[in-house]
Amino acid sequence: MYPEDRKYSKEHEWIKIEGNIGIIGITHYAQEELGDIVHIDLPELGKEVKQKEVLAVIESVKSASDVYSPVSGKVIEVNEKLREKPELINEDPHNEGWIVKLELSNPEEYNSLLSAAEYKNYIGS
Amino acid sequence: MAKKLFLEEEHINLGAKFFDFAGWLMPLQYSSIVEEHLSVRTHLGIFDISHMGRILVKGNSAKDFLQHITTNDINKLFPGKAQYSLILNYSGTIMDDIIVFMLNHDEFLLVVNAINTEKVLNWLKQNNTLNLEISDLTKETILLAIQGPKSEETLEKYLKINLSEIKYYHFIKSPFGNTELLISRTGYTGEDGFEILADLKTGKKIFLDLVYKENITPCGLGARDTLRIEMGYPLYGHEIDENTTPWEANLAWVVKLNKGDFIGKKALIEKKDKKTKYLNGFIMVENGIPRVGYEVYLKEEKIGYITSGTFSPILKLGIGMLYTYIDIQNEVFIKIRERYLRAKIEKPPFIKNTSLKKGEDKNVS
Incomplete structure (x- = not known):
């Protein structure tokens, strides 16, 4: 359920590294907790975020929830498909439902995140 | 408890x-x-x-x-x-x-x-x-x-x-x-x-x-x-x-x-x-989900607040109800986070022709 090719935050985001680019989404656990996702506010390209700052806002039927950036960096791409199909996050949170690609400004931060095993332990699954 | x-x-x-x-x-x-x-x-x-x-x-x-x-x-x-x-x-x-x-x-x-x-x-x-x-x-x-x-x-x-x-x-x-x-x-x-x-x-x-x-x-x-x-x-x-x-x-x-x-x-x-306030229904024109407590604006002026808001699973857009301090009929702006998104005033029900047969009574609750 939780791929080992990436790391996880305690705020329930995942990040997968390719070179100095980080692909970010929310975890299966998070999408289950949120329920039906019906809207997403995506960041603008070029936006710089620090670790734990708000990167996007996901709206489920019942509430709006912030997505925190697991690392610092600059937004270089957003998943445009989510504008029309935000439910992709429910359907495939770890692949098709990715949210943002960041150019990392402090790659060290990645190391402080949880491994798949640690994250599973953290959510008690 | x-x-x-x-x-x-x-x-x-x-x-x-x-x-x-x-x-x-x-x-x-x-x-x-x-x-x-x-x-x-x-x-x-x-x-x-x-x-x-x-x-x-x-x-x-x-x-x-x-x-x-x-x-x-x-x-x-x-x-x-x-x-x-x-x-x-x-x-x-x-x-x-x-x-x-x-x-x-x-x-x-x-x-x-x-x-x-x-x-x-x-x-x-x-x-x-x-x-x-x-x-x-x-x-x-x-x-x-x-x-x-x-x-x-x-x-x-x-x-x-x-x-x-x-x-x-x-x-x-x-x-x-x-x-x-x-x-x-x-x-x-x-x-x-x-x-x-x-x-x-x-x-x-x-x-x-x-x-x-x-x-x-x-x-x-x-x-x-x-x-x-x-x-x-x-x-x-x-x-x-x-x-x-x-x-x-x-x-x-x-x-x-x-x-x-x-x-x-x-x-x-x-x-x-x-009346000190007026209740109306509204439908989002711009993409966003209204929630209870969000502020309602007309031009620059805050004129009211949302009492209920959600994503409509049937219409697939944001709908809700709001109170305004002045009587309005057309268009308002809903403040969602830092953006002001357009919504149009519309009389509920937002879904017509449901299976409900009202007969002699109006339907509420």
């Missing part, structure tokens, strides 16, 4: 996610709010709404008493008829919106909002100068809502009785085993449907049978809320409260000023042309 439903275990077994609502631990959803919502609009769903307060008022002068306590005209009732009504305080603002069921000439059942059950019970007792018997049946009974276009057909088959003769806002008492059910054609979803009041043991059997044998989709309060918002029905604590008159909440149709005296009438007459 939140109160628990008698059927909590059954809801857990069905995979319910729970949340606190009005002092009760309630199912929010089972599968998904959208799926449950669509199930009710197209087919059928069952809700355990046993958190709603059920109060029995009994005695020779029960009718006169309720005529004095509520705003609608009790004289329109007869055994087997239910009525949407309001309880006001002396300031003419809303203590609760309720349904009154006339069981017998001297016996009435009030279904009140969970959040107001204690308050209404105390209010009734405080005003009970006529020695009436006032009892709280909430914890001794189960209240189930079966809602959706297939509700009549499915319940007729299960209960083996004819339900087609029960008109909207009417009810029957029907034997079931060695007990009796109260079955009313009422609901809060905008679809045709029934509400069944039963004792605990019978209610449990009916719930389990309907879910597991008749395959009715269990639905949580999440879907109940999105369904009622699509219809523009008010919810206590949102569109109505003790800072709101029936005039402001567009509930003048439930107030019968010519029926004689009732609590709040004097203040109501004084406040009739003095």
Whole structure:
């Protein structure tokens, strides 16, 4: 359920590294907790975020929830498909439902995140 | 400590996610709010709404008493008829919106909002100068809502009785085993449907049978809320409260000023042309989900606030209700996070042509 090719935050985001680019989404656990996702506010390209700052806002039927950036960096791409199909996050949170690609400004931060095993332990699954 | 439903275990077994609502631990959803919502609009769903307060008022002068306590005209009732009504305080603002069921000439059942059950019970007792018997049946009974276009057909088959003769806002008492059910054609979803009041043991059997044998989709309060918002029905604590008159909440149709005296009438007459706020429905024009408490703007000026807002699973866009301090008709802006998004004022219901057959009554709650 939780791929080992990436790391996880305690705020329930995942990040997968390719070179100095980080692909970010929310975890299966998070999408289950949120329920039906019906809207997403995506960041603008070029936006710089620090670790734990708000990167996007996901709206489920019942509430709006912030997505925190697991690392610092600059937004270089957003998943445009989510504008029309935000439910992709429910359907495939770890692949098709990715949210943002960041150019990392402090790659060290990645190391402080949880491994798949640690994250599973953290959510008690 | 939140109160628990008698059927909590059954809801857990069905995979319910729970949340606190009005002092009760309630199912929010089972599968998904959208799926449950669509199930009710197209087919059928069952809700355990046993958190709603059920109060029995009994005695020779029960009718006169309720005529004095509520705003609608009790004289329109007869055994087997239910009525949407309001309880006001002396300031003419809303203590609760309720349904009154006339069981017998001297016996009435009030279904009140969970959040107001204690308050209404105390209010009734405080005003009970006529020695009436006032009892709280909430914890001794189960209240189930079966809602959706297939509700009549499915319940007729299960209960083996004819339900087609029960008109909207009417009810029957029907034997079931060695007990009796109260079955009313009422609901809060905008679809045709029934509400069944039963004792605990019978209610449990009916719930389990309907879910597991008749395959009715269990639905949580999440879907109940999105369904009622699509219809523009008010919810206590949102569109109505003790800072709101029936005039402001567009509930003048439930107030019968010519029926004689009732609590709040004097203040109501004084406040009739003095609305301090206006209730309207709205639909988002720009992409965004409105939520309760968000601010409403006209140009640069803040003119009101949202009382209920959600994503409509049918329209697939944001809808809701709002109060403004000035009377408006066209377009407003909703502040969602730091953006001001366009919305157009529209009279609910937002979904037309549902399976609900209103007949003689308007439908609310």
